[in-house]
Amino acid sequence: MRYALRFATLGYxxxxxxxxxxxxxxxxxxxxxxxxxxxxxxxDAIHALKLTLIITAIAxxxxxxxxxxxxxxxxxxxxxxxxxxxxxxxxxxxLSPVVVGLSLLLLYGRGGWLQGHNILFALPSMxxxxxxxxxxxxxxxxxPVLREIGTEQEQAASTLGASALQTFRRVTxxxxxxxxxxGVVLTTARSLGEFGAVTVVxxxxxxRTETLALLVGDRYEQFDATGAxxxxxxxxxLAIGTLLVMYRLRPxxxxx
Amino acid sequence: xxxxSLPLPARRVSVAPALTIGFSVTYLSLIVLLPIAALVxxxxxxxxxxxxxxxxxxxxxxxxxxxxALVQAVAGTAVAWTLVRDRxxxxxxxxxxxxxxxxxxxxxAGLVLLVLYGPRSPVGVHAAFTRWGLxxxxxxxxxxxxxxxxxPVLLELDTELxxxxxxxxxxxxxxxxxxxxxxILPAILSGVAMAFARAIGEFGAVVLIxxxxxxxxxxxxxxxxxxxxxxxxxxxxxxxxxxxCISFGVLLGVGALRRWATxxxx
Amino acid sequence: xxxxxxxxxxxxxxxxxxxxxxxTKDVSLALVAYSTPKTAFSKLIPAFQKTPAGQGVTxxxxxxxxxxxxNAIVAGLPTDIAYLSLTPDIDTLxxxxxxxxxxxxxxxxxxxxxxxxxxxxxSGNPKHIRTWSDLLKPGVQVVTPNPFTSGGARWNTMAAYGxxxxxxxxxxxxxxxxxxxxxxxxxxxPSSAALALTTFLSGKGxxxxxxxxxxxxxxxxxxxxxxVAPKATILIQNPIAVTSTSQHQATAKxxxxxxxxxxxxxxxxxxxxxPVLKSVAKQFHFTTPxxxxxxxxVGGWDKVEKTFFDPQSGVMAKIEQGLGG
Numbered sequence: 026m027r028y029a030l031r032f033a034t035l036g037y038x039x040x041x042x043x044x045x046x047x048x049x050x051x052x053x054x055x056x057x058x059x060x061x062x063x064x065x066x067x068x069d070a071i072h073a074l075k076l077t078l079i080i081t082a083i084a085x086x087x088x089x090x091x092x093x094x095x096x097x098x099x100x101x102x103x104x105x106x107x108x109x110x111x112x113x114x115x116x117x118x119x120l121s122p123v124v125v126g127l128s129l130l131l132l133y134g135r136g137g138w139l140q141g142h143n144i145l146f147a148l149p150s151m152x153x154x155x156x157x158x159x160x161x162x163x164x165x166x167x168x169p170v171l172r173e174i175g176t177e178q179e180q181a182a183s184t185l186g187a188s189a190l191q192t193f194r195r196v197t198x199x200x201x202x203x204x205x206x207x208g209v210v211l212t213t214a215r216s217l218g219e220f221g222a223v224t225v226v227x228x229x230x231x232x233r234t235e236t237l238a239l240l241v242g243d244r245y246e247q248f249d250a251t252g253a254x255x256x257x258x259x260x261x262x263l264a265i266g267t268l269l270v271m272y273r274l275r276p277x278x279x280x281x
Numbered sequence: 282x283x284x285x286s287l288p289l290p291a292r293r294v295s296v297a298p299a300l301t302i303g304f305s306v307t308y309l310s311l312i313v314l315l316p317i318a319a320l321v322x323x324x325x326x327x328x329x330x331x332x333x334x335x336x337x338x339x340x341x342x343x344x345x346x347x348x349x350a351l352v353q354a355v356a357g358t359a360v361a362w363t364l365v366r367d368r369x370x371x372x373x374x375x376x377x378x379x380x381x382x383x384x385x386x387x388x389x390a391g392l393v394l395l396v397l398y399g400p401r402s403p404v405g406v407h408a409a410f411t412r413w414g415l416x417x418x419x420x421x422x423x424x425x426x427x428x429x430x431x432x433p434v435l436l437e438l439d440t441e442l443x444x445x446x447x448x449x450x451x452x453x454x455x456x457x458x459x460x461x462x463x464x465i466l467p468a469i470l471s472g473v474a475m476a477f478a479r480a481i482g483e484f485g486a487v488v489l490i491x492x493x494x495x496x497x498x499x500x501x502x503x504x505x506x507x508x509x510x511x512x513x514x515x516x517x518x519x520x521x522x523x524x525x526c527i528s529f530g531v532l533l534g535v536g537a538l539r540r541w542a543t544x545x546x547x
Numbered sequence: 548x549x550x551x552x553x554x555x556x557x558x559x560x561x562x563x564x565x566x567x568x569x570x571t572k573d574v575s576l577a578l579v580a581y582s583t584p585k586t587a588f589s590k591l592i593p594a595f596q597k598t599p600a601g602q603g604v605t606x607x608x609x610x611x612x613x614x615x616x617x618n619a620i621v622a623g624l625p626t627d628i629a630y631l632s633l634t635p636d637i638d639t640l641x642x643x644x645x646x647x648x649x650x651x652x653x654x655x656x657x658x659x660x661x662x663x664x665x666x667x668x669x670s671g672n673p674k675h676i677r678t679w680s681d682l683l684k685p686g687v688q689v690v691t692p693n694p695f696t697s698g699g700a701r702w703n704t705m706a707a708y709g710x711x712x713x714x715x716x717x718x719x720x721x722x723x724x725x726x727x728x729x730x731x732x733x734x735x736x737p738s739s740a741a742l743a744l745t746t747f748l749s750g751k752g753x754x755x756x757x758x759x760x761x762x763x764x765x766x767x768x769x770x771x772x773x774x775v776a777p778k779a780t781i782l783i784q785n786p787i788a789v790t791s792t793s794q795h796q797a798t799a800k801x802x803x804x805x806x807x808x809x810x811x812x813x814x815x816x817x818x819x820x821x822p823v824l825k826s827v828a829k830q831f832h833f834t835t836p837x838x839x840x841x842x843x844x845v846g847g848w849d850k851v852e853k854t855f856f857d858p859q860s861g862v863m864a865k866i867e868q869g870l871g872g
Binding site: 333 | 869
Binding site for chain 2: 027030031033034035037038041042043044045046048049052091094095097098099101102104106110112113114115116117118119120121122123124125127128129130131132137138139153156157160189211214217218219220221224225237238239241242245253254257260261264265267268269271272
């Protein structure tokens, strides 16, 4: 019985996860490492990688700071609208990425309330889209930890004369930093790979507004399958790297 | 450090609450609330509500997502069980791999599945451009959800009761049904809700492998992008709002259900 | 601390390419085009940059389904030159005051390249598809893009409709033909013509309805396909216009004018387009289908857009909405 279950689940995972990813690696290198290397070092590809990293470098710190502050607000203070705030934080998880892109298109495009200069089809809208979709992760990791550790220590510190900042730095931060780290990794993974939201707002201007994920789609469409696979492999390697960090940092209760 | 006198409690004015709440509200408004408000404002419900293609896309999306979520309820639990209760070589690698759909960009997932199960499939499976292809893609991206919600619960579960039941002659299935399942059901429900919410909105994994035949293989997210491209963002927004309400409703509903179940100790 | 080292690493990775030096640009023109001309412009742009008018001019390029691109331009996509699949997409821009109404008042009527609709089939044409009625043979699987986002798809539709008329059918029967084609034989409707070709090349379908220039290009690139030009097919005419919002009117117009020179038209032809310049066309051996017709034969784009492609009441909308069950 145990072997049957093991065989079934491992088979399921192989068919769904391992085989497809393995095949793309194979196809990317099918025509030799040289072709692969050319595909990922072409000007388009280099720019796409740069753009992806820039967007991530903006979105992740912003969402991290927000994540910590918002978690503190939700857990430590009572205020009207706390429930709404909580719901809004979870909203990106319930939203299709193309809906995120559409909402930005409607807000900043022609006829929108904030229509204007150089937001759509340029870096700002791509950053905003990425920030939107990767918003919840740090908050959701930090909130349960904050709830668990309670306010006793913080109150003690405050009674002893510590300022809010000192309390945070000396008391709160050490307790939440692993949760923050894990949240940061999730946020980073999401930002690196975002496709749906960015595809709607970017305009696919090659060399300007194409991230690595968009490049995969674009190359496939312009029948450069090998180039698409190469870019996909690059993204997959970034993903696997993120995966490894995730595995190390996963909250201790989930690992053995 | 100079000596400090104890501060008078009543006089301390802390700006911390105002700052944290204020910052959070501003950030959320700018990044989330404002765009969503614009979406709802521009939603042209009438045009979408009378459009058979929109309705069909929504129906197909809901159908596929429910099926996928239910499949994951079973498969995810099985995988979690294997990871927690079993021991085999390479188990930690498999455990790490579960998160791959989380970490992998959706377009790469779509490409990956297309390569293996498309027309040039090396294993002869031609699921692409059919509903089966959509099903596979959604299965891929929702794989981690139930596994990761059930795993911690299974880990914490004391095996005493199960051993007792077994020694009393209960079959493994009965033991599972009577003892284990009630304990992990809330976790399964959470995972199912998240899988469902993810599935109904999935785009990147689906866009390459779907044939986009209206009323046959067109899901809501692809329909929405098509409407944007075709010049009807209002209709796209209407379908978007419907999707949003459904997935948000499911998440809130299951969350409430869980709290109720925990309270009544089901 | 982990965060900071991650950011530091990212910044370091960015610094290296930046230090490698960037070129100073004089003028940058934004070209927004439909999905198929990327290869053509990979030759045209370097050639233009060697001419006196093109010195120091750089380009950004965006390719996508024609109507989607037009709508993106309306939504604010920065554009100097719009090269789209069919005139109605430029008319959309005129309606939004993005292109001057006199854009087509030159001797070319704004058209810079031509082509025809063809059947792209597998090497050797195993299913012997030569005529429009062959598409309705049992089991024949057809790939054609989405007519509401792709310009190529609308050319395909009107070619099919006009082909039916040429075969002696009445308009009603021709619409019945379209219905049968879309409801029973179309197996995939990708968003753009380029994606449709990719889908076909990946192995799906028996026949792809596409531009002749796409077929020629695919064969040049070594894919195992053939194509058949049906006797009755439509003449495709691709328009080009400089936007009125362009910050570089003179340079953009210079580029567009250059595209009509023999050198540019020859480059277009080398990637499969039918040139508008007769002197160049003579050097390439494009055959004229016996029953070739233009969009005028089926009523002209204004009428056709309303009758066939209105998203609520058009013939295609009704057909698409009746698909499946």
